[in-house]
Amino acid sequence: MSSPLLVLDKLTFSRDGNALLKDADLEIQQGEKLVVWGDNGVGKSSLLKLIVGLHNADAGDIRLTGKSCKAAHDFRELRKRVGLVFQDSDDQLFCPTVLDDVMFGPLNLGWRHETAKAKSLAMLTRLGVLAIANRVTFKLSGGQKRLVALASVLVMEPDLLLLDEPTNGLDQKARHRLIEVLQNLPQALLLVTHDTQLIQQLDARVIALEDGQLKPAVVHAHQHVHLHVHTQSQGAESDHSHAELSG
Numbered sequence: 001m002s003s004p005l006l007v008l009d010k011l012t013f014s015r016d017g018n019a020l021l022k023d024a025d026l027e028i029q030q031g032e033k034l035v036v037w038g039d040n041g042v043g044k045s046s047l048l049k050l051i052v053g054l055h056n057a058d059a060g061d062i063r064l065t066g067k068s069c070k071a072a073h074d075f076r077e078l079r080k081r082v083g084l085v086f087q088d089s090d091d092q093l094f095c096p097t098v099l100d101d102v103m104f105g106p107l108n109l110g111w112r113h114e115t116a117k118a119k120s121l122a123m124l125t126r127l128g129v130l131a132i133a134n135r136v137t138f139k140l141s142g143g144q145k146r147l148v149a150l151a152s153v154l155v156m157e158p159d160l161l162l163l164d165e166p167t168n169g170l171d172q173k174a175r176h177r178l179i180e181v182l183q184n185l186p187q188a189l190l191l192v193t194h195d196t197q198l199i200q201q202l203d204a205r206v207i208a209l210e211d212g213q214l215k216p217a218v219v220h221a222h223q224h225v226h227l228h229v230h231t232q233s234q235g236a237e238s239d240h241s242h243a244e245l246s247g
């Protein structure tokens with residue numbers, strides 16, 4: 001096997017005296033899809049922010065293709081290859097229009113204007129939101145903003161895509177589109193979520209963040225009653241599979 005794309009080596013991190021990571025280890029291979037599951041507040045977002053250098057680890061090492069990242073300039077280099085889509089899209093989007101927002105990163109990387117525009121439009125098309133390319137970003141719905149934020153990172157074709165709760169606020173159609181896009185990505189993916197259904201739908205290695213450790217986990221499916229909303233009739237009940245996770 002070739003050397004890993006990303007290695008977290010005995011990573012330790014605390015917030016306000018609360019130990020979120022305790023000597024946590026993780027390896028991600030080139031092109032590998034990985035989901036980190038965990039309850040609210042266990043430190044999933046913090047883990048992603050540590051990887052891109054937005055937080056500083058108390059101890060341990062982050063290595064991208066063997067290169068240890070310690071100083072700010074190491075993480076600046078890392079962020080050219082590792083793209084983070086934040087949990088809150090408002091932390092990511094700041095340009096007047098959707099197209100401006102998606103083109104911002106590519107232009108910043110020095111791409112020619114025509115190339116940045118063509119690739120940005122192609123990415124909006126791939127995510128099913130081309131129709132909103134000229135809309136004012138801050139007036140979009142939460143779900144639309146999520147897809148635009150994803151497009152603005154994905155357009156730069158990072159080697160590793162980091163996603164924080166990507167299905168929050170998405171309707172079924174957008175959710176299916178997202179899963180299909182993620183499943184077909186050639187790049188590596190590290191997604192954090194507490195959405196067990198998403199984990200079940202993605203073909204990915206599953207890790208649980210628990211007690212500060214990153215542990216292999218499996219998803220169990222079992223049957224239960226699930227409510228659907230239908231027009232022209234009242235709610236109907238049907239059997240559906242449901243996923244639960246165990247370490």
Ligand SMILES: Nc1ncnc2c1ncn2[C@@H]1O[C@H](COP(=O)(O)OP(=O)(O)OP(=O)(O)O)[C@@H](O)[C@H]1O
Nearest residue numbers: 015016020038039040041042043044045046047194
């Ligand atoms: N800016 C901050 N200052 C102090 N503590 C913080 C800050 N941001 C987060 N925390 C704390 O760090 C812990 C982990 O937060 P984090 O957002 O990483 O968890 P999470 O697993 O992503 O949660 P969720 O699933 O609810 O998004 C929480 O206890 C949170 O209160």
